[in-house]
Amino acid sequence: MGVPQPVDGIIPPLPGPGFSGCWTSGGAPLILHAMKPHTHCFLGLLALALAPALPLPSLGTALAAQSAADSGTFIVRHGRDTVATERFARTPTSLKGTLDIRNAQATSQTYEAVVAPDASVPLIQVTVREDQDSGRVKAKLVRRARVIFREDSAAVDDATRRGIETRVFGSERGAVPYMNLSFALLEQAVRRLRAGAPGATQVPFFNLNGGQTLDATVSSLGGDSVAVAIGSVEFHLRVDPAGRVLGGSIPAQQIVAERLGGS
Numbered sequence: 001m002g003v004p005q006p007v008d009g010i011i012p013p014l015p016g017p018g019f020s021g022c023w024t025s026g027g028a029p030l031i032l033h034a035m036k037p038h039t040h041c042f043l044g045l046l047a048l049a050l051a052p053a054l055p056l057p058s059l060g061t062a063l064a065a066q067s068a069a070d071s072g073t074f075i076v077r078h079g080r081d082t083v084a085t086e087r088f089a090r091t092p093t094s095l096k097g098t099l100d101i102r103n104a105q106a107t108s109q110t111y112e113a114v115v116a117p118d119a120s121v122p123l124i125q126v127t128v129r130e131d132q133d134s135g136r137v138k139a140k141l142v143r144r145a146r147v148i149f150r151e152d153s154a155a156v157d158d159a160t161r162r163g164i165e166t167r168v169f170g171s172e173r174g175a176v177p178y179m180n181l182s183f184a185l186l187e188q189a190v191r192r193l194r195a196g197a198p199g200a201t202q203v204p205f206f207n208l209n210g211g212q213t214l215d216a217t218v219s220s221l222g223g224d225s226v227a228v229a230i231g232s233v234e235f236h237l238r239v240d241p242a243g244r245v246l247g248g249s250i251p252a253q254q255i256v257a258e259r260l261g262g263s
Helices: 060-065 183-195
Strands: 070-078 081-091 094-101 108-114 123-130 140-150 153-160 163-170 176-178 202-207 213-222 225-230 233-239 245-250 255-260
Touching (some): 176 183, 183 225
Antiparallel strands (some): 094 108, 202 213, 213 225, 225 233, 233 245, 245 255
């Protein structure tokens, strides 16, 4: 396998044993994920998405892991170039945001997630558009997807111009959705880990673009910083006592995320 070439100024990591490189249709790189050999797919018309709502677990003290309403913006840079901007708003029961990618397609990904008392995400909806709105042109709707997490699986309803397809992927209980360059969803993973068993160091991620699940390892870097290792990619995050990500980086790719604002 050859060395990946930079796309939109971001250098993807090299694949390792048991991993594959995942890329969005717009060329923005995703991290590497271990493939699940037992992943299985079914076709249908929103069958699983219309199932009864998941009961949210009652975990008592886990409620303390949820903060008051919060919002802000992450500016993601590679060197001096801004490669993405993410605006988000968080409440104890929801996380909503829009991730704008600086690529040739002007890709915009809007997400709405339900947050459970244990900081897990039982449901997330994502809408992908290309070409920003202007006075003459409306942004083009490319894809709309809904993911429902149930026990050790994830049901994905994917609506595109080709129609609607439902797929069921093998996953892990409590998996947190992963979206390339979304630091708000990385923060949700940190919150999920803190709401779990004391001393836990791993949290599973579900790749929204490819359906793979991979356990991430979280370790302290001293002070207010933690490292989140997902496959061969390591994120460094500054986290306050409430679990808010104040900024971060991907050192190997020279990516830096700066948080602006907050409430």
